[in-house]
Amino acid sequence: MRATGSLVKRIVYVYILGVGLFHLYTSVFGSFEAYLQRSLHLSMVFPMAFILYPMRAADKDSPNVPWYDWILAIASTLPGIYIVLNYESITFRMVQVDDVTMAQQVLGTALIFFLLEATRRVVGMPLAIIVAFFAGYMWFGNWMPGVMQGLPFTFPEVIEQIYLTDEGIFSIPLGVSATFVMVFLIFGGFLEKSGVGQYFMDFAQAFTGTSPGGPAKISVVSSALFGSISGAAVANVYGTGTFTIPLMKRIGYPPFFAAAVESVASTGGQIMPPIMGAGAFIMASFLGVPFSDVIIAAVVPAVLYYGAVLLMVHLGALKNNLQGLSEEDLPDKRKVLLQSYKLLPIVALVYMLLSGYSPMLAAAVGILGAWLVSLPDPEHRMGPRKILDAIVAGSRNVPVVCIACAAAGIVVGSVSLTGFGFKFVGLVFSLAQGIPFIALVLIALVSLILGMGLPTTSAYILGAALGVPALAQLGFDPLAAHMFVFYFAIVSNITPPVALAAYAASSLAQSKPTETAIQALKLGILAFMVPFAFCYDLGLLSNAGWVGNSFAVFGGIGALFAMAFAMLGFIKTPIPMWQRYVFGAAAILCLWPLVAVKLAGVALTAAAAMLWSRKVATAA
Known part of the structure; x- marks a missing residue:
């Protein structure tokens, strides 16, 4: 700029x-x-x-x-x-x-x-x-x-x-940019000027900073909170990574690992409700459903994603005997709790979205709430000038979204007018040979490739225009199909060889970009597995009734632990390679759509973890 x-x-x-x-x-x-x-x-x-x-x-x-x-x-x-x-x-x-x-x-x-x-x-x-x-x-x-x-x-x-x-x-x-996105960008400007954004960081520091690997957990939690508002992976990296990466390096994390943690945590902000960036609003418009439906569907996968990252960070800290920060270096927990009223704009926003109010009105109420919570804080109190600055700060970011949406509109119009989309669907069917899973792999690759060169919003729009019709014809639920494309457009930010978020974080950590991207791929591995799972099990999108949803969450938690153990290779002590493969297989079973297989995967994960823990205790 x-x-x-x-x-x-x-x-x-x-x-x-x-x-x-x-x-x-x-x-x-x-x-x-x-x-x-x-x-x-x-x-x-x-x-x-x-x-x-x-x-x-x-x-x-x-x-x-x-x-x-x-x-x-x-x-x-x-x-x-x-x-x-x-x-x-x-x-x-x-x-x-x-x-x-x-x-x-x-x-x-x-x-x-x-x-x-x-x-x-x-x-x-x-x-x-x-x-x-x-x-x-x-x-x-x-x-x-x-x-x-x-x-x-x-x-x-x-x-x-x-x-x-x-x-x-x-x-x-472009309609989404002209309505929902614009007002939410202004809402983000108000959150920054009112001190709510800083409160996210203080909250993360106060409640995770003293635990093993505390700075890495600060990165994960703060990026989840901040990224949900910003909806942009690279912006999130620079917004939180300038603080968290030096802290991670200070307690002993290798530079590439610190950068990988920040890039994975920042990338996930786009799948974390309540805002999730422009792509989620466009998804709701494409589907013709309330935005609240997209929020509800995104909750479980997002929690599993960040849960897995937090667990891997914790295991990595234990594996390398890394300690947290001292309480003297962190915000006081009591003071942070006393300022919890600063979360009211977010609470009001979520309540209004889930109550069926329009996203534009919900954001307007959130803006009013951000101004109100700034008044008790002399440092961030928003007078007339700060209010105007907040409007400008938010509006200044709109060209990226607006121009990308308008440009993508030409592609959508061309696909519609020329029948190019039908040709692409035919190509997918031809290559997949009628096997739905192969079609998912092909669409995932297309979305990843688009996401490597384009912003998430543009990559999702193009991927949806080309890939969703093919998935719909194969019988996949429309919401799952759109969410599938959305996920892979996002995780392209941590996928080598063009992992933009990982490269941005490596520039802050002074680490090797490729090494950082590979480590980020490992930490974010669940984001590559869960989209395939929710295409076959709508319970992961909270769309299969209470029983189906409960089993899906239960299996997802099992997959979270199994994949963390497999990727980090550590449970109290390092585990052998063959057992890591067992945990990897168990993670796949935990995400299987059949309940019996899912339960077997959870049981295998629990049994393998307990047997190894007992072996370690006996040896000690």
């Missing part, structure tokens, strides 16, 4: 404040009709993209904004202004019947250009290339050879799909 000069900074501050206030107003008093709201949202964000993000990365430290960026910032609003001025005629026109005027073709073409350039600057070249291909495929797909050959469309028909309907750029992903 560009370091602007003082005058430009003031102009940008006022502009971003106006953007934030507009979205706060629509969240409280109601949004405009979908197509209009989305076009206004994108038109407001475009100038931020061209002013805050330079054409070349090398210019990010320059305080001057070149003249051509000012021109792009102004010109990029013209397609949206045209929509606002001609909204009624656009909404009443008949798609594929009425002519696309020359003005609409010119503005639609310009919009594609502006979006591709903004995508390259804000999100990165990989997504820009993918979007450019799918945009072009609508036009030249009929000239492609073999299975890649698409249907013929004229240039006006392509522009119509992308610009003049809500199935292209202005489709569901």
Whole structure:
């Protein structure tokens, strides 16, 4: 992001404040009709993209904004202004019947250009290339050879799909950015300015810091709390890792292990309710279900994920005889408990989401709550200036999500118009030979590859557009299919060879990136297993009735312990390799959908652990 000069900074501050206030107003008093709201949202964000993000990365430290960026910032609003001025005629026109005027073709073409350039600057070249291909495929797909050959469309028909309907750029992903995401970003800004974010860190330090491997547990707990709000793995790494990684290294954790713990803990924040980032809101919109359904489904897998990481961190500390921090170096527990009222904004948010209120209204109430809990704290008390700063701080982060969602909308529109999705489904069926599990593996690989080069939100949208129809035809539950793609788009952040969160953490820990990524893969192994499990056992998504849910949780806890013992190779003392394989097999059995097999896996885990513990006690 560009370091602007003082005058430009003031102009940008006022502009971003106006953007934030507009979205706060629509969240409280109601949004405009979908197509209009989305076009206004994108038109407001475009100038931020061209002013805050330079054409070349090398210019990010320059305080001057070149003249051509000012021109792009102004010109990029013209397609949206045209929509606002001609909204009624656009909404009443008949798609594929009425002519696309020359003005609409010119503005639609310009919009594609502006979006591709903004995508390259804000999100990165990989997504820009993918979007450019799918945009072009609508036009030249009929000239492609073999299975890649698409249907013929004229240039006006392509522009119509992308610009003049809500199935292209202005489709569901951008709608989620224009409503839910924007107000939750502002909510995050209020949590930061009100001291609630700092309270998460203080809470984690006070209640986990003195135990063996305390700093690593601080990292896990604080990243789970902070990451649930931020919804971005790399941002979470830098937000909490600058504090936790040096602490882990100080008590004796190897640098690569400290970085791996932070990257795994930060990555999991995107699957931890209540917010989970933009992808979860888009998932709810794709499925047509309340956001609360997604929250409930995500709880058990997220708890198992973090439970496994905490247990591995604990076993690693015992294995290496690492102690925690002294109480003098940590916040006082009594003081932290007295400040527990700072959790009220989160409690209010969760209550409203689960009670059926709209996410926008829930976030607005959370914003009000964050302001209220800041008042007793002189250090974080939010006066008028801090309130405005919070709105700007949250709104300033919207270009990444907005541009990514708008760009992904072109892909979704292309897949819908050209039938590319049906070709992909056919390819999956052909390779899977009718075996559902192989189809899951293929979709997982596609989601991982997409996630390695794209932000989680974009990777999930593309993965859902391509992979979910195939999984649905194979009989998998729609929620499970979407959650499956979502998980693998997220865990790509810790999957070699392009593990962005692990590499970010290694830069803080001064460790080898590849070594860090491999260790992160081990610590986060349950995140690669559970998605396969919940596709066959909906109890892990709390969607199989009380009995089914209970057995699923019971098996998940067994898998948590079994996989931790297998990965760390330690129960009081190191365990032999053959027994680690036994625990690995037991973890798979614990996640098996059949209750009898699941119970056998739990029994095998318990028996193997007790036998080894008894052997150690006898030897002592």
